[in-house]
Amino acid sequence: MAGETHGVGSGGSEAALTHGGHEAHVEPHASNRTYIAIALVLGVITALEVMVFYVEALARVLVPILLVMSAAKFVLVVGFYMHLKYDTNLRGLFFGPLAIATAIIVAMMALYGYFL
Amino acid sequence: MERTSTGVPNEKMLMWTFIGSECMLFASLIATFLVYRDQSIVGPYEEELLNIPFITVTTFVLLMSSLMMVLALSAVQRGDPRGSRLFLLLTAILGLIFLGGQFYEFNHFVHEGLGLSRNLFAGTFYLTTGFHGAHVAVGVIWLLTLWTLALRGRLGPEKAVTVEVAGLYWHFVDVVWIVLFTVIYLMSGATGA
Numbered sequence: 001m002a003g004e005t006h007g008v009g010s011g012g013s014e015a016a017l018t019h020g021g022h023e024a025h026v027e028p029h030a031s032n033r034t035y036i037a038i039a040l041v042l043g044v045i046t047a048l049e050v051m052v053f054y055v056e057a058l059a060r061v062l063v064p065i066l067l068v069m070s071a072a073k074f075v076l077v078v079g080f081y082m083h084l085k086y087d088t089n090l091r092g093l094f095f096g097p098l099a100i101a102t103a104i105i106v107a108m109m110a111l112y113g114y115f116l
Numbered sequence: 117m118e119r120t121s122t123g124v125p126n127e128k129m130l131m132w133t134f135i136g137s138e139c140m141l142f143a144s145l146i147a148t149f150l151v152y153r154d155q156s157i158v159g160p161y162e163e164e165l166l167n168i169p170f171i172t173v174t175t176f177v178l179l180m181s182s183l184m185m186v187l188a189l190s191a192v193q194r195g196d197p198r199g200s201r202l203f204l205l206l207t208a209i210l211g212l213i214f215l216g217g218q219f220y221e222f223n224h225f226v227h228e229g230l231g232l233s234r235n236l237f238a239g240t241f242y243l244t245t246g247f248h249g250a251h252v253a254v255g256v257i258w259l260l261t262l263w264t265l266a267l268r269g270r271l272g273p274e275k276a277v278t279v280e281v282a283g284l285y286w287h288f289v290d291v292v293w294i295v296l297f298t299v300i301y302l303m304s305g306a307t308g309a
Contacts, residue, residue, distance in 0.1 A: 032187060032190055035187060039182070039183035043176060043179065046175060046297075063306045066303060080186075082291075094136060097136030100140055102143070104143040112151040
Protein backbone atom coordinates (compact mmCIF):
# COMPACT_ATOMS: atom_id res chain seq x y z
CA MET A 1 0.00 0.00 0.00
CA ALA A 2 1.47 3.31 -0.95
CA GLY A 3 0.78 5.50 2.02
CA GLU A 4 1.26 8.75 0.19
CA THR A 5 -0.50 7.85 -3.01
CA HIS A 6 -3.10 10.40 -3.89
CA GLY A 7 -6.23 9.39 -5.66
CA VAL A 8 -7.86 11.95 -7.84
CA GLY A 9 -11.38 12.84 -8.70
CA SER A 10 -13.33 11.80 -11.73
CA GLY A 11 -11.37 8.83 -12.85
CA GLY A 12 -7.77 9.54 -12.42
CA SER A 13 -7.43 12.99 -13.86
CA GLU A 14 -7.04 16.19 -11.95
CA ALA A 15 -8.87 18.07 -14.65
CA ALA A 16 -12.15 16.87 -16.11
CA LEU A 17 -13.07 18.18 -19.54
CA THR A 18 -16.40 19.90 -19.83
CA HIS A 19 -18.58 20.02 -22.92
CA GLY A 20 -17.19 23.35 -23.94
CA GLY A 21 -13.65 22.12 -23.61
CA HIS A 22 -13.05 23.96 -20.32
CA GLU A 23 -11.21 22.16 -17.60
CA ALA A 24 -13.13 21.69 -14.34
CA HIS A 25 -10.31 21.34 -11.83
CA VAL A 26 -10.78 18.73 -9.13
CA GLU A 27 -8.56 18.76 -6.07
CA PRO A 28 -6.55 15.58 -5.43
CA HIS A 29 -8.21 13.26 -2.92
CA ALA A 30 -6.69 12.48 0.48
CA SER A 31 -3.82 10.04 0.99
CA ASN A 32 -4.23 6.48 2.27
CA ARG A 33 -2.72 7.60 5.56
CA THR A 34 -5.51 10.16 5.94
CA TYR A 35 -8.13 7.49 5.16
CA ILE A 36 -6.70 5.21 7.88
CA ALA A 37 -6.57 8.09 10.37
CA ILE A 38 -10.23 8.86 9.62
CA ALA A 39 -11.16 5.20 10.18
CA LEU A 40 -9.48 5.38 13.60
CA VAL A 41 -11.40 8.56 14.45
CA LEU A 42 -14.66 6.89 13.34
CA GLY A 43 -13.88 3.93 15.60
CA VAL A 44 -13.09 6.19 18.55
CA ILE A 45 -16.29 8.23 18.10
CA THR A 46 -18.33 5.01 17.93
CA ALA A 47 -16.71 3.81 21.18
CA LEU A 48 -17.49 7.16 22.80
CA GLU A 49 -21.11 6.97 21.63
CA VAL A 50 -21.53 3.58 23.29
CA MET A 51 -19.75 4.81 26.43
CA VAL A 52 -22.12 7.79 26.67
CA PHE A 53 -25.07 5.41 26.23
CA TYR A 54 -24.09 3.57 29.43
CA VAL A 55 -23.40 6.67 31.58
CA GLU A 56 -26.58 7.25 33.57
CA ALA A 57 -25.55 10.77 34.58
CA LEU A 58 -25.73 11.80 30.91
CA ALA A 59 -29.21 10.35 30.28
CA ARG A 60 -30.85 13.79 30.11
CA VAL A 61 -28.44 15.06 27.46
CA LEU A 62 -27.99 11.73 25.70
CA VAL A 63 -29.86 12.67 22.51
CA PRO A 64 -27.99 15.91 21.72
CA ILE A 65 -24.61 14.32 22.49
CA LEU A 66 -25.39 11.34 20.26
CA LEU A 67 -26.64 13.58 17.45
CA VAL A 68 -23.44 15.65 17.50
CA MET A 69 -21.21 12.56 17.45
CA SER A 70 -23.29 10.91 14.73
CA ALA A 71 -23.12 14.10 12.65
CA ALA A 72 -19.33 14.16 13.06
CA LYS A 73 -19.07 10.60 11.70
CA PHE A 74 -21.48 11.47 8.89
CA VAL A 75 -19.40 14.50 7.84
CA LEU A 76 -16.13 12.54 7.93
CA VAL A 77 -17.45 9.73 5.71
CA VAL A 78 -19.22 12.03 3.25
CA GLY A 79 -16.38 14.56 3.15
CA PHE A 80 -13.37 12.25 2.85
CA TYR A 81 -14.52 8.76 1.82
CA MET A 82 -17.15 10.06 -0.61
CA HIS A 83 -14.76 12.88 -1.61
CA LEU A 84 -17.37 15.62 -1.25
CA LYS A 85 -14.71 17.78 0.41
CA TYR A 86 -12.94 17.81 -2.96
CA ASP A 87 -15.81 17.42 -5.46
CA THR A 88 -17.25 20.83 -4.68
CA ASN A 89 -19.51 20.91 -7.75
CA LEU A 90 -21.47 17.89 -6.44
CA ARG A 91 -22.31 19.27 -3.00
CA GLY A 92 -25.66 20.75 -4.02
CA LEU A 93 -26.75 17.41 -5.45
CA PHE A 94 -26.34 15.83 -2.01
CA PHE A 95 -27.07 18.57 0.48
CA GLY A 96 -30.28 19.70 -1.30
CA PRO A 97 -32.02 16.31 -0.92
CA LEU A 98 -30.43 15.90 2.53
CA ALA A 99 -32.06 19.15 3.65
CA ILE A 100 -35.42 17.89 2.33
CA ALA A 101 -34.82 14.56 4.08
CA THR A 102 -34.11 16.29 7.39
CA ALA A 103 -37.22 18.45 6.93
CA ILE A 104 -39.30 15.28 6.32
CA ILE A 105 -38.11 13.77 9.60
CA VAL A 106 -38.68 16.94 11.63
CA ALA A 107 -42.09 17.58 10.00
CA MET A 108 -43.31 14.03 10.60
CA MET A 109 -42.17 14.13 14.21
CA ALA A 110 -43.84 17.51 14.75
CA LEU A 111 -47.08 16.36 13.07
CA TYR A 112 -47.32 13.35 15.37
CA GLY A 113 -46.61 15.38 18.51
CA TYR A 114 -43.13 13.97 19.11
CA PHE A 115 -41.90 17.29 20.49
CA LEU A 116 -44.89 17.88 22.79
CA MET B 117 -11.60 11.37 -20.34
CA GLU B 118 -15.19 11.74 -21.43
CA ARG B 119 -16.62 15.21 -22.10
CA THR B 120 -19.65 16.22 -20.07
CA SER B 121 -21.42 19.55 -19.67
CA THR B 122 -20.71 19.54 -15.93
CA GLY B 123 -17.15 18.30 -15.87
CA VAL B 124 -18.33 15.33 -13.80
CA PRO B 125 -18.58 11.83 -15.34
CA ASN B 126 -22.20 10.95 -16.09
CA GLU B 127 -22.23 7.74 -14.01
CA LYS B 128 -20.92 9.66 -11.00
CA MET B 129 -23.58 12.33 -11.46
CA LEU B 130 -26.20 9.58 -11.75
CA MET B 131 -25.03 7.95 -8.52
CA TRP B 132 -25.13 11.24 -6.59
CA THR B 133 -28.66 11.88 -7.89
CA PHE B 134 -29.65 8.37 -6.80
CA ILE B 135 -28.07 8.94 -3.38
CA GLY B 136 -30.08 12.16 -3.05
CA SER B 137 -33.32 10.27 -3.67
CA GLU B 138 -32.22 7.54 -1.25
CA CYS B 139 -31.73 10.19 1.45
CA MET B 140 -35.44 10.97 1.22
CA LEU B 141 -36.43 7.28 1.22
CA PHE B 142 -34.49 6.57 4.40
CA ALA B 143 -35.70 9.84 5.94
CA SER B 144 -39.31 8.66 5.57
CA LEU B 145 -38.41 5.28 7.12
CA ILE B 146 -36.58 6.90 10.04
CA ALA B 147 -39.43 9.38 10.59
CA THR B 148 -41.93 6.50 10.67
CA PHE B 149 -39.76 4.63 13.17
CA LEU B 150 -39.51 7.68 15.44
CA VAL B 151 -43.22 8.50 15.20
CA TYR B 152 -44.19 4.99 16.32
CA ARG B 153 -41.42 4.61 18.92
CA ASP B 154 -42.81 3.64 22.35
CA GLN B 155 -46.30 3.18 20.86
CA SER B 156 -46.34 -0.63 21.05
CA ILE B 157 -49.03 -1.97 23.35
CA VAL B 158 -47.75 -5.55 23.47
CA GLY B 159 -44.20 -6.85 24.01
CA PRO B 160 -41.50 -7.69 23.52
CA TYR B 161 -40.33 -4.09 23.66
CA GLU B 162 -37.16 -2.63 22.16
CA GLU B 163 -35.40 -2.08 25.48
CA GLU B 164 -35.77 -5.82 26.21
CA LEU B 165 -34.32 -6.87 22.86
CA LEU B 166 -31.67 -4.48 21.54
CA ASN B 167 -28.16 -5.81 22.14
CA ILE B 168 -25.91 -2.72 22.06
CA PRO B 169 -22.51 -4.48 22.44
CA PHE B 170 -23.33 -6.88 19.59
CA ILE B 171 -24.57 -4.19 17.23
CA THR B 172 -21.56 -1.99 18.08
CA VAL B 173 -19.29 -4.73 16.75
CA THR B 174 -21.25 -5.02 13.48
CA THR B 175 -21.26 -1.21 13.19
CA PHE B 176 -17.49 -1.19 13.56
CA VAL B 177 -17.26 -3.89 10.87
CA LEU B 178 -19.28 -1.75 8.44
CA LEU B 179 -17.17 1.35 9.22
CA MET B 180 -13.99 -0.60 8.48
CA SER B 181 -15.51 -1.87 5.23
CA SER B 182 -15.70 1.78 4.14
CA LEU B 183 -11.97 2.11 4.80
CA MET B 184 -11.32 -1.02 2.69
CA MET B 185 -13.47 0.43 -0.10
CA VAL B 186 -11.60 3.71 -0.25
CA LEU B 187 -8.28 1.82 -0.22
CA ALA B 188 -9.58 -0.35 -3.09
CA LEU B 189 -10.36 2.77 -5.12
CA SER B 190 -6.94 4.17 -4.36
CA ALA B 191 -5.32 0.89 -5.53
CA VAL B 192 -7.34 0.91 -8.77
CA GLN B 193 -6.41 4.56 -9.44
CA ARG B 194 -2.70 3.90 -9.10
CA GLY B 195 -2.89 0.68 -11.16
CA ASP B 196 -2.18 -1.79 -8.35
CA PRO B 197 -4.07 -5.00 -9.34
CA ARG B 198 -3.06 -6.94 -6.20
CA GLY B 199 -4.27 -4.15 -3.91
CA SER B 200 -7.47 -3.75 -5.94
CA ARG B 201 -8.32 -7.45 -5.61
CA LEU B 202 -7.41 -7.59 -1.91
CA PHE B 203 -9.31 -4.51 -0.77
CA LEU B 204 -12.40 -5.21 -2.89
CA LEU B 205 -12.57 -8.72 -1.45
CA LEU B 206 -12.07 -7.45 2.11
CA THR B 207 -14.84 -4.88 1.62
CA ALA B 208 -17.23 -7.58 0.40
CA ILE B 209 -16.27 -9.94 3.26
CA LEU B 210 -16.87 -7.24 5.88
CA GLY B 211 -20.22 -6.51 4.23
CA LEU B 212 -21.10 -10.20 4.45
CA ILE B 213 -20.12 -10.26 8.14
CA PHE B 214 -22.44 -7.30 8.74
CA LEU B 215 -25.27 -9.11 6.93
CA GLY B 216 -24.58 -12.24 9.00
CA GLY B 217 -24.89 -10.14 12.15
CA GLN B 218 -28.18 -8.72 10.96
CA PHE B 219 -29.49 -12.19 10.13
CA TYR B 220 -28.48 -13.38 13.62
CA GLU B 221 -30.19 -10.37 15.21
CA PHE B 222 -33.45 -10.84 13.27
CA ASN B 223 -33.43 -14.57 14.05
CA HIS B 224 -32.88 -13.88 17.75
CA PHE B 225 -35.71 -11.32 17.82
CA VAL B 226 -38.13 -13.75 16.15
CA HIS B 227 -37.22 -16.42 18.71
CA GLU B 228 -37.94 -13.89 21.45
CA GLY B 229 -41.44 -13.49 20.03
CA LEU B 230 -40.97 -10.38 17.87
CA GLY B 231 -42.63 -11.50 14.66
CA LEU B 232 -42.97 -9.08 11.76
CA SER B 233 -46.47 -7.93 12.77
CA ARG B 234 -46.16 -8.41 16.53
CA ASN B 235 -46.23 -4.70 17.40
CA LEU B 236 -45.38 -1.25 16.02
CA PHE B 237 -41.74 -1.58 16.98
CA ALA B 238 -41.44 -4.84 15.02
CA GLY B 239 -43.00 -3.38 11.88
CA THR B 240 -40.92 -0.20 11.81
CA PHE B 241 -37.71 -1.87 13.00
CA TYR B 242 -37.74 -4.70 10.45
CA LEU B 243 -38.79 -2.34 7.65
CA THR B 244 -36.04 0.22 8.30
CA THR B 245 -33.13 -2.12 9.10
CA GLY B 246 -34.34 -4.63 6.49
CA PHE B 247 -34.27 -1.98 3.78
CA HIS B 248 -30.75 -1.08 4.84
CA GLY B 249 -29.73 -4.75 4.84
CA ALA B 250 -31.10 -5.13 1.31
CA HIS B 251 -28.91 -2.21 0.24
CA VAL B 252 -25.87 -3.87 1.85
CA ALA B 253 -26.69 -7.11 0.01
CA VAL B 254 -26.85 -5.28 -3.35
CA GLY B 255 -23.54 -3.61 -2.50
CA VAL B 256 -21.89 -6.95 -1.71
CA ILE B 257 -23.04 -8.37 -5.08
CA TRP B 258 -21.71 -5.27 -6.83
CA LEU B 259 -18.35 -5.53 -5.02
CA LEU B 260 -17.98 -9.23 -5.83
CA THR B 261 -18.70 -8.42 -9.49
CA LEU B 262 -15.91 -5.82 -9.45
CA TRP B 263 -13.63 -8.30 -7.67
CA THR B 264 -14.29 -10.84 -10.43
CA LEU B 265 -13.36 -8.21 -13.02
CA ALA B 266 -10.20 -7.45 -11.05
CA LEU B 267 -9.31 -11.17 -10.97
CA ARG B 268 -9.57 -11.24 -14.77
CA GLY B 269 -7.34 -8.17 -15.05
CA ARG B 270 -10.13 -5.99 -16.37
CA LEU B 271 -10.12 -3.36 -13.63
CA GLY B 272 -7.28 -1.03 -14.51
CA PRO B 273 -6.96 2.71 -13.80
CA GLU B 274 -9.23 3.43 -16.79
CA LYS B 275 -12.08 1.83 -14.76
CA ALA B 276 -11.48 4.04 -11.71
CA VAL B 277 -14.77 5.90 -12.16
CA THR B 278 -16.66 2.57 -12.16
CA VAL B 279 -15.06 1.66 -8.81
CA GLU B 280 -15.58 5.19 -7.46
CA VAL B 281 -19.31 4.98 -8.24
CA ALA B 282 -19.57 1.61 -6.47
CA GLY B 283 -17.65 3.18 -3.59
CA LEU B 284 -20.07 6.10 -3.39
CA TYR B 285 -22.95 3.61 -3.04
CA TRP B 286 -21.08 1.62 -0.39
CA HIS B 287 -20.15 4.67 1.66
CA PHE B 288 -23.73 5.90 1.48
CA VAL B 289 -24.89 2.58 2.92
CA ASP B 290 -22.35 3.12 5.70
CA VAL B 291 -23.58 6.69 6.30
CA VAL B 292 -27.18 5.48 6.57
CA TRP B 293 -26.10 2.93 9.17
CA ILE B 294 -24.29 5.65 11.17
CA VAL B 295 -27.68 7.37 11.48
CA LEU B 296 -29.66 4.17 12.12
CA PHE B 297 -27.21 3.00 14.80
CA THR B 298 -27.70 6.26 16.66
CA VAL B 299 -31.45 6.65 16.16
CA ILE B 300 -32.63 3.06 16.58
CA TYR B 301 -30.11 1.58 18.99
CA LEU B 302 -28.39 4.28 21.06
CA MET B 303 -31.37 6.60 21.39
CA SER B 304 -33.36 3.71 22.84
CA GLY B 305 -31.48 4.65 26.03
CA ALA B 306 -33.28 8.01 26.00
CA THR B 307 -36.80 6.71 25.42
CA GLY B 308 -38.76 5.89 28.48
CA ALA B 309 -36.05 7.55 30.56
